[in-house]
Amino acid sequence: MTRATSRFICQSCGAQTRKWAGKCESCGEWNSVCEEAVDMSGPGAGLPKGKKVKLTGLKGEIEAPPRLATGMAELDRVTGGGLVAGSAILVGGDPGIGKSTILLQALASMAQNGERVIYISGEESGAQIRLRAERLGVSEANVLLGEQTNVYDIISTLSEGPAPAVVVIDSIQTMWTPAIESAPGTVSQVRAACETLIRFAKQRDTCFLFVGHITKERQIAGPKVMEHMVDTVLYFEGERGHQFRILRAVKNRFGATDEIGVFEMSDKGLREVKNPSALFMGERDNLAPGAAVFAGMEGTRPLLVEVQALVAPSILGTPRRAVVGWEASRLSMVLAVLEAHCGLVMAEHDVYLNVAGGMRVREPAADLAVAAALVSSLTGEPLLSNCVIFGEVSLSGAVRAVSHEQTRMKEAAKLGFEHAVFAQDAAQKVTAPDGINIRSVASLADLIASIAFVGAQKPERYSFEDVAPDDRWLKTEADCSQKH
Ligand code: TYD
Ligand code: MG
Numbered sequence: 001m002t003r004a005t006s007r008f009i010c011q012s013c014g015a016q017t018r019k020w021a022g023k024c025e026s027c028g029e030w031n032s033v034c035e036e037a038v039d040m041s042g043p044g045a046g047l048p049k050g051k052k053v054k055l056t057g058l059k060g061e062i063e064a065p066p067r068l069a070t071g072m073a074e075l076d077r078v079t080g081g082g083l084v085a086g087s088a089i090l091v092g093g094d095p096g097i098g099k100s101t102i103l104l105q106a107l108a109s110m111a112q113n114g115e116r117v118i119y120i121s122g123e124e125s126g127a128q129i130r131l132r133a134e135r136l137g138v139s140e141a142n143v144l145l146g147e148q149t150n151v152y153d154i155i156s157t158l159s160e161g162p163a164p165a166v167v168v169i170d171s172i173q174t175m176w177t178p179a180i181e182s183a184p185g186t187v188s189q190v191r192a193a194c195e196t197l198i199r200f201a202k203q204r205d206t207c208f209l210f211v212g213h214i215t216k217e218r219q220i221a222g223p224k225v226m227e228h229m230v231d232t233v234l235y236f237e238g239e240r241g242h243q244f245r246i247l248r249a250v251k252n253r254f255g256a257t258d259e260i261g262v263f264e265m266s267d268k269g270l271r272e273v274k275n276p277s278a279l280f281m282g283e284r285d286n287l288a289p290g291a292a293v294f295a296g297m298e299g300t301r302p303l304l305v306e307v308q309a310l311v312a313p314s315i316l317g318t319p320r321r322a323v324v325g326w327e328a329s330r331l332s333m334v335l336a337v338l339e340a341h342c343g344l345v346m347a348e349h350d351v352y353l354n355v356a357g358g359m360r361v362r363e364p365a366a367d368l369a370v371a372a373a374l375v376s377s378l379t380g381e382p383l384l385s386n387c388v389i390f391g392e393v394s395l396s397g398a399v400r401a402v403s404h405e406q407t408r409m410k411e412a413a414k415l416g417f418e419h420a421v422f423a424q425d426a427a428q429k430v431t432a433p434d435g436i437n438i439r440s441v442a443s444l445a446d447l448i449a450s451i452a453f454v455g456a457q458k459p460e461r462y463s464f465e466d467v468a469p470d471d472r473w474l475k476t477e478a479d480c481s482q483k484h
Contacts, residue, residue: 006037011187014225036188037181065254068165068207071109074263074272075102078234078247080255083166085205087254088198090172090226091247092212093236098245099211100124101132102236102263102270103168106209108138115165117142118158122149122174136269149184151177151193155200163204169197171211172226191225198229227251238265239324239358244279245270246359259299277304277415280357290377294369295388295408295420296361302404302411304388306356307366309373314350325355326366334371334393341397342445344378365402367393368421371444375451383451387419387439388412397444401426409436421447 008017010033015026023030067082076082079089093099100123107117121129126145133139144164148154154175158164169175175193176184183189194210201208212226214235227233233251238244247261262276273279281293281304290309295302307326314320323331331353338344353370355361368391376383383389390408392400401423409420413435420436427440441447 006035008033009036009188014187034182034186034188068110068115069113070106071113072102072106072261072272074261075106075247078249078259078261079232080249080252080259083207083209084231084254085165085207086202087232088194088201088208088210088230089232089234090210090212090230091234091236092214094214096240097236097238098263098265098270099236100129100170101136101265102245102247103170103209103211104129104132104143105136105138105269107143107166107168108133108136108141110166111141111143116144116162117166117168118144118146118164119168119170120146120148120154121170122147123171135267149174149176151175151196155196158200158204158206164206166207166209167201168209169211171213173213187225191229194226194229237360242358244273244276244358256299260301260303277302277411280305280355280359281415289380289382290373292369292373292376292383293388293412293417294361294366295390295412296363296366297404297408302407303359304411304415304417305359305361307361307369307373308354308356309370309377310352311346311349311374311378312352314348316350319346319348320350320352322351323353325358325360326353326370327362330364330367331370333395334367334374337393337395337397337444338371338374338448341443342448344375344448346374346378349378363402364392365390367391368399368441368444368447372421372447372451375448379451381451384419386417387421388417389421391422391441393444399423399441399443399447405430406433409433409438412436421450 008020009015010024010026010029012024012029012032013027015024017025017033020035021033024032065084067084069082070076083089091099091103104119107119111117119129126147129145130139133143146154146157148157158167172190172194173185176189177192177196180188180192197208200206210226210230231253232249235248235250237246237248243264243266245263245265247263249255249257249259251257262273262279263270264273290311292307294305294307296305297303321328321331331351335346335351339346351374353373369389371393372383372389388408390402392402394400405422405426410433412420413433418435418437419439420432421439421441424440424442427438432438439450441450
């Protein structure tokens with residue numbers, strides 16, 4: 001009765017067709033369409049009678065899912081308090097960022113707490129993993145190693161003996177099931193392998209951690225299919241030249257998604273960073289123009305980062321706009337607002353923007369700090385070194401309030417900052433924590449006035465002579481101390 005036919009699936013966008021084609025009609029990718037055999041004998045035309053399920057209401061007893069602490073506080077924070085039994089977690093990230101390292105460390109620490117943990121590698125040999133374990137100083141931990149890529153073999157192995165608490169699959173792109181003909185790493189294989197393993201996870205209450213490769217667009221390879229199937233998606237990020245690594249939850253069925261965990265890569269593996277704000281700041285002693293400290297929030301945690309801007313005269317017809325650690329489109333917006341509402345013309349300047357320490361900032365609240373850094377670089381006026389800035393800039397040039405002012409200011413106070421610049425609306429409602437002096441701005445023009453370009457250098461373009469000296473509080477330390 002079984003009638004097997006095949007269908008063709010684009011490995012790039014997942015579109016299905018009946019015929020093979022060299023170019024996917026849906027996304028335009030070349031050579032991405034692969035054949036996939038389908039078993040048509042499932043519930044189809046004549047639907048077999050199914051069992052009835054019991055329907056319930058929304059009210060009822062809620063049980064918090066049992067969680068297993070990993071022994072790494074930062075990893076627990078990102079997962080929402082530990083690994084949930086029977087859940088599937090996908091960890092994506094650039095090659096060499098430290099995915100295998102963090103997972104091996106976590107397994108070792110759970111093994112030391114007496115959990116049964118298994119590491120299945122489809123990429124590295126046992127010897128390589130042992131070598132890494134030695135480097136991490138965890139060779140003694142009772143982590144069981146397996147080298148296998150066939151999902152059926154893995155399932156049989158895992159089914160033996162007591163159910164493991166946690167299994168790492170490194171990586172899901174190397175896994176394959178014999179039921180599907182396409183090569184490992186293709187969308188259909190990844191999906192099938194993932195499906196089979198997740199089913200096992202739910203049956204045996206085992207938590208699976210999948211390592212997922214990412215594409216050059218920084219998405220987990222296998223167009224989003226994986227992300228829909230698993231319970232939690234974590235991205236491990238960081239810049240190559242930096243020691244800092246940030247683990248970020250982008251989806252979490254068992255917790256908040258905006259939490260981050262901060263680690264530092266050392267010669268003995270990843271070390272947790274307890275006070276990340278101190279890390280992301282440059283040297284605060286020398287007052288260089290173009291540096292502003294943004295008081296950001298990552299989930300429930302405040303995080304201070306230094307935003308650096310360089311505005312330099314351009315020799316190109318179309319000046320360069322380069323951004324590291326922030327959205328290029330938001331930079332364009334801030335530049336446009338500076339130009340339209342504040343009269344700062346940057347059309348003949350190259351603009352470079354960098355977030356220190358390899359951090360990636362996503363909050364719109366960084367607008368104001370970016371604007372301050374840009375203006376400071378353009379005018380050559382350093383900002384106050386002991387000042388944090390945050391606020392969203394609207395297209396009209398107004399500065400809007402953002403959430404958690406109090407938490408941001410407290411973090412700044414903790415690190416010895418003395419001034420906080422943010423929206424006027426918000427400033428009227430909050431009380432400053434001890435040691436912090438609130439400086440409010442209503443609009444971007446206000447901010448520029450306070451950075452107070454003296455106007456001598458290019459009076460035709462920036463006419464700030466009329467700014468009262470009293471308003472130039474963001475300019476230099478000396479000005480500020482005069483005022484108080
Ligand atoms: P790895 O975990 O293999 O990365 P991924 O699995 O994401 O591809 O990490 C490899 C990098 O980490 C490699 O460049 C070496 C570095 N590393 C250290 O700096 N210290 C260490 O203790 C370890 C184990 C790795
Ligand atoms: Mg690896």
